[in-house]
Amino acid sequence: MSIGLNGVTRRFAGKTAVDRVTLDIPAGTFFVVVGPSGCGKSTLLRLIAGLERPDEGTISLNGARVAGPHLHVPPEDRSVGVVFQSYALWPHITVEGNVAFPLETAGMSGKAARLAAARHLETVALTALAARRPADLSGGQRQRVALARCLAQGARTILMDEPLANLDPHLRATMEEELAAFHRNSAATTLYITHDQHEAMALAGRIAVMWDGRILQSGPPEEVYARPATARVAGFIGKGALLPVEVLSVVGGRARIRLGGTAASVACPDGTSPGPAQLLLRPEQVVAGDDGIPARIVSRTFRGNHWDAVALLDGVAQPVPVSLTDRPEPGDTLRLNIRDGWILPEV
Numbered sequence: 567m568s569i570g571l572n573g574v575t576r577r578f579a580g581k582t583a584v585d586r587v588t589l590d591i592p593a594g595t596f597f598v599v600v601g602p603s604g605c606g607k608s609t610l611l612r613l614i615a616g617l618e619r620p621d622e623g624t625i626s627l628n629g630a631r632v633a634g635p636h637l638h639v640p641p642e643d644r645s646v647g648v649v650f651q652s653y654a655l656w657p658h659i660t661v662e663g664n665v666a667f668p669l670e671t672a673g674m675s676g677k678a679a680r681l682a683a684a685r686h687l688e689t690v691a692l693t694a695l696a697a698r699r700p701a702d703l704s705g706g707q708r709q710r711v712a713l714a715r716c717l718a719q720g721a722r723t724i725l726m727d728e729p730l731a732n733l734d735p736h737l738r739a740t741m742e743e744e745l746a747a748f749h750r751n752s753a754a755t756t757l758y759i760t761h762d763q764h765e766a767m768a769l770a771g772r773i774a775v776m777w778d779g780r781i782l783q784s785g786p787p788e789e790v791y792a793r794p795a796t797a798r799v800a801g802f803i804g805k806g807a808l809l810p811v812e813v814l815s816v817v818g819g820r821a822r823i824r825l826g827g828t829a830a831s832v833a834c835p836d837g838t839s840p841g842p843a844q845l846l847l848r849p850e851q852v853v854a855g856d857d858g859i860p861a862r863i864v865s866r867t868f869r870g871n872h873w874d875a876v877a878l879l880d881g882v883a884q885p886v887p888v889s890l891t892d893r894p895e896p897g898d899t900l901r902l903n904i905r906d907g908w909i910l911p912e913v
């Protein structure tokens with residue numbers, strides 16, 4: 567089921583929580599909205615679920631309008647399932663009962679509801695635990711029961727509000743894989759909100775960066791990472807340094823730039839012209855070599871298969887993050903080459 571938002575705004579007592587948001591989420595997409603605490607993510611989700619009404623704008627599900635001026639389709643008529651941080655399971659009935667119960671209350675016979683519940687529990691790989699009670703499950707398993715219940719309720723769209731926030735880091739990584747597999751199996755359109763950029767990149771088919779009620783940029787995660795539209799997006803997604811540079815010339819989507827005492831070739835958006843600009847350098851775009859810009863290591867952290875280091879390049883005031891394979895020591899000098907980079911569209 568596709569989700570369409572057009573100019574959606576929601577205000578609370580003078581605070582604009584969601585500010586003219588327009589989004590087009592095709593059916594079957596795993597769409598992640600990422601942004602800092604308080605930027606309006608939960609409100610956006612609640613608007614789509616029907617738990618809030620927009621002050622302005624319209625919301626459509628599968629092309630049919632569900633919210634707009636003088637229109638509010640109630641949550642239970644939207645075929646939208648919501649998975650919150652807290653799982654909202656019934657503690658006194660079994661896993662199977664939790665999934666079957668909504669079907670029975672919707673009029674299905676007990677036997678048919680149990681059969682359907684078994685099918686959905688298989689989708690989330692919980693068949694073996696069907697007879698347990700929620701209290702005897704891990705956080706991740708409870709999360710999966712909540713997902714199975716969404717499926718049982720016929721949700722073709724699933725909204726998830728920071729569902730992994732309460733889990734320990736190891737379980738989070740496992741759950742990320744499971745959520746991806748679940749999405750492949752169910753093909754339900756999924757809107758997932760998180761403040762965690764790593765989680766967002768790991769899960770998203772498409773990603774939207776939200777800030778202060780607005781969507782700053784949306785697109786495939788690779789694109790948002792490699793070609794951020796603004797300094798704010800560049801700073802929120804991934805690591806990197808933003809450096810003032812001089813664009814010397816532009817040919818075929820590449821800019822020749824001067825940084826410190828050397829020149830380099832980097833990617834740039836259409837419309838880039840010679841003059842002052844801002845360069846985004848990701849750690850993997852700066853590599854150690856026999857030649858290149860003289861640099862000095864300021865600090866480093868071991869990451870298992872590489873070192874995250876911070877280096878000062880000759881003639882460049884700002885420190886630059888670098889990814890190194892050999893152990894660097896603070897104070898070491900080396901030479902660094904700029905392999906690539908991205909000129910920001912705005913100055």
Ligand SMILES: Nc1ncnc2c1ncn2[C@@H]1O[C@H](COP(=O)(O)OP(=O)(O)OP(=O)(O)O)[C@@H](O)[C@H]1O
Nearest residue numbers: 578579581583602603604605606607608609610761
């Ligand atoms: N019912 C409400 N009444 C008043 N203000 C609200 C209400 N709901 C949200 N807000 C405000 O709207 C803004 C956005 O809140 P929202 O919960 O959507 O953000 P969020 O990005 O989901 O944050 P978090 O990640 O911390 O949950 C915040 O400033 C919040 O205080």
